Every structure is written in structure tokens, then in C-alpha cells.
Amino acid sequence: MAIQGQAVLLEEPGQPAVLRDVEIDDPGPGEVLIQIVASGVCHTDLTVKMLNGNGMPFPIVLGHEGAGIVEKVGEGVDSLAPGDPVVIAYRAPCERCPACLRGDPRRCYMALRAKPRIRRTSDGATCSQVLRCGTFATHTVVHSKAAIKMPKEMPLDRACLIACGVITGVGAAMHTAPVFAGARVAVIGCGGVGLSVIQGARLCHARQIIGVDVNPIKLEWAKNFGATHTVDASKTDPVAEVRRLTDDGWDGGVEFAYEATGIPLCTEQAIKMLAYGGRATTIGFPAATDAVTLNLGDMATGVYWNKAGLNVCHCGDALPSSDFPLMAQLYLQGQLELDRMITRRIGLGDVEDAFHEMETGNVIRSVIVL
Ligand SMILES: NC(=O)c1ccc[n+]([C@@H]2O[C@H](COP(=O)([O-])OP(=O)(O)OC[C@H]3O[C@@H](n4cnc5c(N)ncnc54)[C@H](O)[C@@H]3O)[C@@H](O)[C@H]2O)c1
Ligand SMILES: [Zn+2]
Ligand SMILES: [Zn+2]
CATH class of the missing domain: 3.40.50.720 (NAD(P)-binding Rossmann-like Domain)
Known part of the structure; x- marks a missing residue:
């Protein structure tokens, strides 16, 4: 049964991002429904807005640097269970492209995606999800292999940063070059x-x-x-x-x-x-x-x-299933700084303000905490 939630949408070109009521359908086979706990605001979200959706159909749920708790699992998912803390990967290897088939999933051409399952409540319009994620929301549905389990002791407001900014940068230095x-x-x-x-x-x-x-x-x-x-x-x-x-x-x-x-x-x-x-x-x-x-x-x-x-570099040429837990482990061992990456903690309604702060240049990351 669909649940009620909220999401930050781009509704049409040139307009600010707005918080709207949405309905989130149950996860299909191989998918998981995640209750979002935290989501970092990456420059790419602002770029998608400035490029008028960059080819994605409107309305678009913004956000792709998210962490949360698994709420429901779809048919056939046995790697995750409700209650598991996860970080969402926007480039979980597809297992079908030429790079994956030759055993080089870091160079995967595409990524696993769930069916779009977020609908705008006012008119039932199906929403696109930025980079297959859509994490500026109370909930989202992603492919189960794109939900990477975190150790219980990992704080999710910091774990979310791993999903894009951290893995892209650290991965560029460890894997891309x-x-x-x-x-x-x-x-x-x-x-x-x-x-x-x-x-x-x-x-x-x-x-x-x-x-x-x-x-x-x-x-x-x-x-x-x-x-x-x-x-x-x-x-x-x-x-x-x-x-x-x-x-x-x-x-x-x-x-x-x-x-x-x-x-x-x-x-x-x-x-x-x-x-x-x-x-x-x-x-x-x-x-x-x-x-x-x-x-x-x-x-x-x-x-x-x-x-x-x-x-x-695309997402640090990451292999999320092994690299995300490694980043969490490095953080917990004191080798990777995440605490000082969070300049501000904000609410779901503050995304436009976070974009403005990003343009002024005085933040590393604004993190939406739900
Ligand atoms: N390829 C990927 O997988 C990937 C992943 C994440 C982000 N991105 C992109 O990476 C870029 C950086 O993202 P971010 O979230 O760190 O953005 P950010 O806005 O936090 O950082 C950009 C930095 O560039 C600095 N800057 C601006 N003009 C400069 C100049 N002329 N010389 C030197 N520095 C200058 C700014 O002061 C700022 O500190 C964005 O374009 C974003 O869309 C790409
Ligand atoms: Zn990003
Ligand atoms: Zn692939």
C-alpha cells in the first residue's frame, strides 16, 4: 500500500525547488523502500536545477547523497531487512554492460535502478528521481543493490556524505587516477x-x-x-x-x-x-x-x-558494495574526516536556502536531517 510523504520537487524549468506532498508506492521485486534520515546537498543538485532538469522529465525529486533506514523490502530481496541502516548508491553496477561482463564493474556503463515509485499527491504525476535516488524526501524506493548496509555505529548524518561527495573525491584519488x-x-x-x-x-x-x-x-x-x-x-x-x-x-x-x-x-x-x-x-x-x-x-x-x-571521474569509479563500508570504517577509525564536512544541518524545506549558501561559497555541505 502506498504511503504518504513529502519530497522536494523541481516542477518546471526556471522555478525554485518546492516541498510537496507525495505518495510512495510499495517496492517492487528487487527493490527497497527507504525512510530517509539524512541527505547532503551536492552541487550537482543545483546544476540539475540550473540546467532545467538536464533532460529528465518533470516533476523531479532532487537529492542523491542520502542515507536512511530500510522500511520495506520487495519480493526476492534477502540481502536487506527492515531496520537496516543504508547509504544509497547512484552507481551500483548493472551486471549486464560490457564492462561488468568483463569483470570491471568500476567502469560500469549504467547503474541499477528501481521503477519510479514516487507520485505527486496533487495530480498523481510520476516523479523522476535525480540519479535514480531522489533523497530530498521522507522516503524513496531504490534497487536493493543500490542500498549499501552501514555498520550500526555509523551516524547516518555523516554516512550520507559517502554517497556522492566523499566517494567521488576519495575514489578519484584511489581509483580514477x-x-x-x-x-x-x-x-x-x-x-x-x-x-x-x-x-x-x-x-x-x-x-x-x-x-x-x-x-x-x-x-x-x-x-x-x-x-x-x-x-x-x-x-x-x-x-x-x-x-x-x-x-x-x-x-x-x-x-x-x-x-x-x-x-x-x-x-x-x-x-x-x-x-x-x-x-x-x-x-x-x-x-x-x-x-x-x-x-x-x-x-x-x-x-x-x-x-x-x-x-x-564518475562517482570516483566506486564499487559501492565494498567502497562505502570502507569509507565508514575509515571514519570510525578516525582516518577520514566527515564531521567537519557538515557546515549546516537543515530541514527538507530549506533546499533553496542551501543552494543560495552554496553559491555564496561559505559551506562545505548543508545536510538535510529528518
Ligand atoms: N563526476 C562526478 O561523479 C561528480 C560527483 C559529485 C559532484 N560533481 C561535480 O563536481 C563539482 C564540485 O562539486 P561540489 O559539491 O564540491 O561543489 P562546491 O560548490 O561545494 O565546490 C566547488 C568549489 O570550486 C571553487 N571554485 C569556483 N571557481 C573556481 C576557480 N576558478 N578556481 C578554483 N576553484 C574554484 C568554489 O569556491 C568551491 O569551493 C560540481 O560541478 C559537481 O556538479 C561531480
Ligand atoms: Zn553529487
Ligand atoms: Zn555495468
């Missing part, structure tokens, strides 16, 4: 994702971790999360400054540069600040027309002569 011990690393953009890249680089024993941002508060926070140096890109050219900080008599440069801003120029900067043979990784969510220009032939910085590589 794995940092080797002793490497030099630059991270452009020190928001929730970038600070997590910094933590990932620290966990991989990078020798130098340079946080780059245009906001002085973010640079302070970057130091708290493990940056050994910071660069204010509003005051100085980050490419020249990173090369200066890493000067080794061979023109300096970093072995790994990660872009976590969504700004194409920052991806270009990441490529230009690489040492010979280095890897740049682009993480930020692009608009359809975003493009970068790569010089191939310049003897000093051209991609060809500098043997530079470009990787793309």
Missing part, C-alpha cells in the same frame, strides 16, 4: 568533492597536496583536510604557482591534478600543471556546450610533449 605514495597532487576547487580528493590523496600518502580555490575560507578548510599548500586562484595564476611550489629542477608540476569545480578553464589548468607523464582528472559536471582547448605541440606544456593524460 590512483595516487602513488610520494606523488605530488593538486586539487582545483576545494568544495565537498575537492576536500574529499584531498583526503583521498592524504590516505594514499601523497608527498605534496596543493589545494587551489578562489575562496580564502575554502583554502583554510583545505589545510584542515590535509592540503600541505594552498593557492588562491583569484590572486595568482594557479598553473605558474603550482609549478613554482613543486619546482624540482625539471620545471616542477604535479603527477596528479584533479578539477572539482565544473569550470572548463579549471580542467585546462589541471592539464597545464602536470609534470611529465602526469594525469589530470576532470570531475565537475559540464553543460552540453562546455569545451576545453588542448595544445598538443608546445614543447614545454603541450599534451604530446608533456605526455599528459586526461581522465574523467
